[in-house]
Amino acid sequence: MxxxxxxxxxxxxxxxADLLRGPYRPPQYERVMLPLTVLRRFDAVLALTKEAVLARYEGLKGKDAALIDRVLNELxxxxxxxxxxxxxHxxxxFQKLKGDVAGLRQAINGALARL
Structure with a gap:
């Protein structure tokens, strides 16, 4: 680059960041923008195999967490x-989040909490 x-x-x-003037003050942008940028990058990288991972996860629910991670990390x-x-999983x-404005805040807060 x-x-x-x-x-x-x-x-x-x-x-x-300038569009986030609503609930965020300029000093808070960095706390929001970097995590969202990282989440978006993960989302883009994982998009190619997202459906396969979701389908396999459904079949693995209830199994050992280490097994699930190992299988899905390979997939x-x-x-x-x-x-x-x-x-x-x-x-x-991000596409689904854009379509659910009402649940957007809860979904993003949940995703940020897992980082």
Whole structure:
């Protein structure tokens, strides 16, 4: 990533912060923007195998947590087919969150609490 691209991305992220004027004061932006940026990146990386992970998780419910983690961590793969070593078995993603404005605050607070 070039310095120009990085600066462009940084400017975009902070322009989104400007939209959060409602419940957040400017000093609070950093507490919100970095976690949301990380969550969005995880969401994008996991999108390729999200449906497979969710389907497999349904079959593994009630099993040993270590087994579930091991299986789902192997199932979640990157663009080259390599296991990511982490997963998310929540049915929520950013697209679904955007469609549920009423539950958005609770869902984001829950996701941030797990970071």
């Amino acid at each position: 070039t310095d120009a691209n990085f600066q462009q991305l940084a400017n975009f992220i902070w322009s989104v 979640a793969k990157d663009e080259d087919g390599r296991p990511l070593g982490f997963h998310n 929540s049915a929520l993603d």
